Amino acid sequence: MRQKEHLLQKLKHQNEQLNDYAHLVSHDLKSSIRSLSALLSWIKEDCGEKIGEESVNNLNLMEEKIEKMDKFLEDIINYSEIGVKSLKTITVDIDELVNEIIQSIDIPNNINVVIKNKLPILNVDARRLRQVFQNLISNALNFNNKEVGFVEISVEETEYFFTFSIEDNGQGIPKKYHEKIFNTFTTLGYQEKSTGMGLSIVKRVLDLYGGNIWLESEVTRGTIFYFTIPKNKMNEA
Numbered sequence: 001m002r003q004k005e006h007l008l009q010k011l012k013h014q015n016e017q018l019n020d021y022a023h024l025v026s027h028d029l030k031s032s033i034r035s036l037s038a039l040l041s042w043i044k045e046d047c048g049e050k051i052g053e054e055s056v057n058n059l060n061l062m063e064e065k066i067e068k069m070d071k072f073l074e075d076i077i078n079y080s081e082i083g084v085k086s087l088k089t090i091t092v093d094i095d096e097l098v099n100e101i102i103q104s105i106d107i108p109n110n111i112n113v114v115i116k117n118k119l120p121i122l123n124v125d126a127r128r129l130r131q132v133f134q135n136l137i138s139n140a141l142n143f144n145n146k147e148v149g150f151v152e153i154s155v156e157e158t159e160y161f162f163t164f165s166i167e168d169n170g171q172g173i174p175k176k177y178h179e180k181i182f183n184t185f186t187t188l189g190y191q192e193k194s195t196g197m198g199l200s201i202v203k204r205v206l207d208l209y210g211g212n213i214w215l216e217s218e219v220t221r222g223t224i225f226y227f228t229i230p231k232n233k234m235n236e237a
Contacts, residue, residue, distance in 0.1 A: 033073065037066045072197065079197055082204045087125040094119040097126065098153055101134050111141060111149035119155050120162060124229070128205045135198040136166045136225050143223075144170035161211075161228045169222040178215055202227070 044059055095118055102113050122129075133153075140151040152167045173181065182203045206213050210230050217223035 033066055033070050037063065037070070040066070079201050079204065082128070082201065082208065087128065087208065089123050089125055091121060092124050092126045092129065093121045094129065094155075095121075097130060098133050098137075101130065101137060105134070105138060105141070107141060108144075108149070110147060111144055111151060113137070113141075113151045114153070116152050116154040119153070119164075120157070122162070122229070124209075128208070132202050132205050132227065133166075135202050136227075139198060140166055140168035140170060140223070140225075143173075144168055146170065160232070161230055163226055163228050165224055165226050167222065167224040172219040172221050173215065173217040173223055174219055175217075178217065182213070 040059055040063055044056060095115065098115060098119060107113055137151060137153070141149075144151070146169055150167075150169055152165075154165050154167075156163045156165075182199050203213055206227055206229070210232075211228045213225065213227040215223055215225045
């Protein structure tokens with residue numbers, strides 16, 4: 001038993017060191033990437049008319065790749081922090097939090113995002129819950145290819161859980177990916193902006209609360225993500 005406890009402590013320490021290393025390296029790389037992005041912007045401003053349309057298009061492609069890398073590193077930082085830093089529990093109006101997210105993200109004109117019923121006021125970590133909702137709502141928007149799209153957010157309360165859902169009428173997710181997509185760095189391959197980290201961040205946050213996440217989806221018809229937060233892991237305000 002003592003040897004087992006020693007091994008678990010050693011593994012925990014190694015995991016913390018790995019998380020710290022990923023956090024440090026990601027921060028350093030982000031600084032370099034932002035400098036490179038600024039340099040590209042200056043080149044376009046100073047030389048855009050001289051280098052020709054094809055070269056400008058190539059610079060634009062470089063900027064898109066840099067933006068994706070910056071998002072990827074940001075996701076790594078967020079992922080590495082989950083479980084290392086303690087949850088900062090405060091009273092959060094989830095309805096207000098989700099509305100703030102909706103106001104802050106770029107929503108295409110052809111997609112309508114609505115909150116179907118009043119979301120609760122809970123004692124939770126606002127930043128972590130924001131990561132959950134923002135990733136799920138952003139995914140629903142990014143994978144929606146319909147002429148008239150929708151994203152609907154709702155909640156059901158039971159004796160032991162709050163069950164939230166985010167539904168869309170987008171591309172849908174093939175059955176074979178329903179479990180794989182929660183693994184780190186897994187993407188479906190047809191969304192250029194995806195880093196493969198978003199849903200793994202969502203799952204890791206929910207694991208801290210002892211919650212579950214699953215989905216129902218039909219290709220070309222849309223997807224519903226469900227996730228639960230047990231009441232015994234936080235207090236309803």
